[in-house]
Amino acid sequence: MTTGKVFKYGDNVDTDVIIPARYLNAPDPAELAKHCMEDIDADYVDRVRPGDIIVGGANFGCGSSREHAPIAIRASGASCVIAASFARIFYRNAINIGFPILECPEAAASIGDGDTVSVNFDTGEIVDETTGRRFQATALPPFIGRIVENGGLLPYLRARMEREAK
Amino acid sequence: MGMTMTQKILAAHAGLERVKAGDLIEAKLDIVLGNDVTTPVAIDVFEKAGFERVFDPEKIVITLDHYTPCKDIKSAQLCKRARDFARIQGVTHFYDVGAVGIEHALLPEQGIVGPGDCVVGADSHTCTYGALGAFSTGVGSTDMAAGMASGENWFRVPSAIRVTLKGKLQPYVSGKDVILHLIGMIGVDGALYKSLEFAGEGVASLSMDDRFTIANMAIEAGGKNGIFPVDERTLEYVRDRFHRPVKVYEADPDAEYEREVVIDLDRLRPTVALPHLPSNTRTVDEAAGIPIQQVVIGSCTNGRISDLRAAATILKGRHVAEGVRCIVIPATQRVYLQCVEEGLSQVFIEAGCAVSTPTCGPCLGGHMGCLADGERAVATTNRNFVGRMGHVKSEVILASPTVAAASAVRGCVASPELL
Numbered sequence: 001m002t003t004g005k006v007f008k009y010g011d012n013v014d015t016d017v018i019i020p021a022r023y024l025n026a027p028d029p030a031e032l033a034k035h036c037m038e039d040i041d042a043d044y045v046d047r048v049r050p051g052d053i054i055v056g057g058a059n060f061g062c063g064s065s066r067e068h069a070p071i072a073i074r075a076s077g078a079s080c081v082i083a084a085s086f087a088r089i090f091y092r093n094a095i096n097i098g099f100p101i102l103e104c105p106e107a108a109a110s111i112g113d114g115d116t117v118s119v120n121f122d123t124g125e126i127v128d129e130t131t132g133r134r135f136q137a138t139a140l141p142p143f144i145g146r147i148v149e150n151g152g153l154l155p156y157l158r159a160r161m162e163r164e165a166k
Numbered sequence: 167m168g169m170t171m172t173q174k175i176l177a178a179h180a181g182l183e184r185v186k187a188g189d190l191i192e193a194k195l196d197i198v199l200g201n202d203v204t205t206p207v208a209i210d211v212f213e214k215a216g217f218e219r220v221f222d223p224e225k226i227v228i229t230l231d232h233y234t235p236c237k238d239i240k241s242a243q244l245c246k247r248a249r250d251f252a253r254i255q256g257v258t259h260f261y262d263v264g265a266v267g268i269e270h271a272l273l274p275e276q277g278i279v280g281p282g283d284c285v286v287g288a289d290s291h292t293c294t295y296g297a298l299g300a301f302s303t304g305v306g307s308t309d310m311a312a313g314m315a316s317g318e319n320w321f322r323v324p325s326a327i328r329v330t331l332k333g334k335l336q337p338y339v340s341g342k343d344v345i346l347h348l349i350g351m352i353g354v355d356g357a358l359y360k361s362l363e364f365a366g367e368g369v370a371s372l373s374m375d376d377r378f379t380i381a382n383m384a385i386e387a388g389g390k391n392g393i394f395p396v397d398e399r400t401l402e403y404v405r406d407r408f409h410r411p412v413k414v415y416e417a418d419p420d421a422e423y424e425r426e427v428v429i430d431l432d433r434l435r436p437t438v439a440l441p442h443l444p445s446n447t448r449t450v451d452e453a454a455g456i457p458i459q460q461v462v463i464g465s466c467t468n469g470r471i472s473d474l475r476a477a478a479t480i481l482k483g484r485h486v487a488e489g490v491r492c493i494v495i496p497a498t499q500r501v502y503l504q505c506v507e508e509g510l511s512q513v514f515i516e517a518g519c520a521v522s523t524p525t526c527g528p529c530l531g532g533h534m535g536c537l538a539d540g541e542r543a544v545a546t547t548n549r550n551f552v553g554r555m556g557h558v559k560s561e562v563i564l565a566s567p568t569v570a571a572a573s574a575v576r577g578c579v580a581s582p583e584l585l
Contacts, residue, residue: 012354012355012443014549014551014552016530016531016549016551016552016553016554017551017552017553020531020553021203021530021531021532021554022531022532022536024203025233025237025238025240025241025244026240027206027207027210027244038558039552039553039558040552058355059354059355059358059388062354062355062388063290063385063549063551064289064290064530064549065204065287065288065289065290065292065304065305065306066203066204066306067204067207067288067306067307067308068207071207085355085358087355087358087388088358088359088388088390089290089304089305089306089385092305092306092309093305093306093307093308093309096306096308096309096312097308141190141322143190143320144190147320152308153308153309153311153312153320154211154212154214154215154217154308154311154312154315155215157215157312157315157316158215158216158217161315161316
């Protein structure tokens with residue numbers, strides 16, 4: 001469960017604006033966080049507070065495969081991303097590092113910039129506290145849910161490989 | 167219901183008789199790739215999870231191609247990290263400065279990937295190898311780490327769009343124009359989570375370099391992969407370079423496609439994509455005259471020998487316009503050497519171009535040609551997002567090598583036909 005203020009962006013938020021390539025030479029999460037969303041919203045880093053929520057439109061996270069993008073968002077303090085749809089590599093990367101993302105076109109369309117929103121990660125329920133509207137995000141497939149429950153792909157893989165070795 | 171070409175390759179690598187769109191599977195990998203930006207992050211993840219050895223050092227490829235020759239101390243540290251890991255793990259296919267080329271030109275050229283393979287790379291343009299009839303897709307660093315540890319990755323089996331190519335390419339029209347036109351038709355998320363399966367009589371007229379360019383930009387339509395059928399031209403390309411058994415997969419006649427898109431190559435015009443999305447396409451005629459300050463000819467999309475030959479035919483005996491910088495970057499050492507041997511390097515230098523050692527450099531605003539506030543470039547690269555090549559207020563227009571070369575000569579977006 002998380003509650004936070006919304007930073008709302010449009011369609012096709014690409015990984016170059018989430019974390020520009022000029023900062024990829026220093027992949028430490030805290031360093032990346034200093035430049036998160038810099039080329040789409042220069043004020044984001046100064047305004048974001050722990051637990052805040054990024055809401056995007058269609059195809060969020062398109063472009064480069066840089067895992068630095070969800071790493072930067074998480075390190076900036078954001079608790080999750082809600083979008084109408086996610087570009088597939090960003091989707092994988094977020095799942096693989098155990099960072100919550102919620103696909104929900106209705107929420108993405110309705111929620112406004114600056115709204116206060118609550119998210120229940122167990123049920124996928126999204127509540128816009130500012131307007132009172134409720135939304136249901138698409139459930140994660142069970143296999144992907146297990147990766148997230150294990151804290152990401154590598155812990156999941158390690159547990160599985162150890163199980164198979166026995 | 168039958169399977170698409172992609173579905174057949176995934177089924178074979180998952181040890182399954184059949185798969186269908188939406189299935190979640192774990193598939194064995196033939197090659198796991200990373201570069202100097204993504205590999206260090208993957209190594210961190212790999213080591214943090216307690217893994218010690220890669221599953222097979224002959225199936226890992228590490229290319230130091232993005233910020234090399236190292237642009238600053240931080241990138242030198244990243245390269246050192248990747249280099250040390252490659253040495254300790256005994257990675258067979260490790261490419262450092264002097265041998266490295268841009269990964270997606272290098273791997274096919276060196277015969278590291280081939281038809282029927284299942285390949286992941288921690289770089290979004292890994293979809294390039296679909297040109298060879300492989301399943302090949304971009305992933306992140308954690309996926310690379312998982313691939314290095316286990317030799318497997320998880321996939322959601324994609325549905326597909328069939329792209330039927332009719333006719334044949336006309337003069338000054340290339341693979342770049344085909345893929346830009348397609349992205350303009352279906353949008354930057356038009357193939358989200360899906361395969362783009364190319365088919366039709368028009369495929370035969372496409373050179374391998376055209377096919378690499380087209381498959382390379384499948385990701386710019388959101389695609390999981392782009393894939394071409396294997397034909398005589400493919401087999402000829404891999405004959406003396408790819409030394410594992412060639413496995414040819416064909417889509418079933420009753421394979422299911424979500425939709426079909428038809429492109430008539432006979433009628434296709436040279437196409438450009440204006441800022442700030444690859445789908446913002448115009449014909450070169452519509453965009454002609456937009457002033458520019460820089461041209462970049464190179465990248466994993468268009469840095470192969472036929473791209474540079476095409477650019478040289480335009481630049482030969484001409485000169486880059488006053489106020490324009492033209493940067494030419496052969497994608498691999500072999501391509502660079504071919505440029506020298508064929509006299510292309512001399513053509514470029516005499517035309518006033520800077521010719522560089524292979525690097526991804528300017529494509530991602532890394533180095534070797536970043537743009538300033540308010541500047542605009544025509545580039546043969548693959549992305550024109552906000553700030554992609556430098557300053558947040560700079561602009562990139564995507565184009566083919568001949569359009570880029572003609573634009574360099576004219577100082578504005580220009581058609582090669584009018585020179």
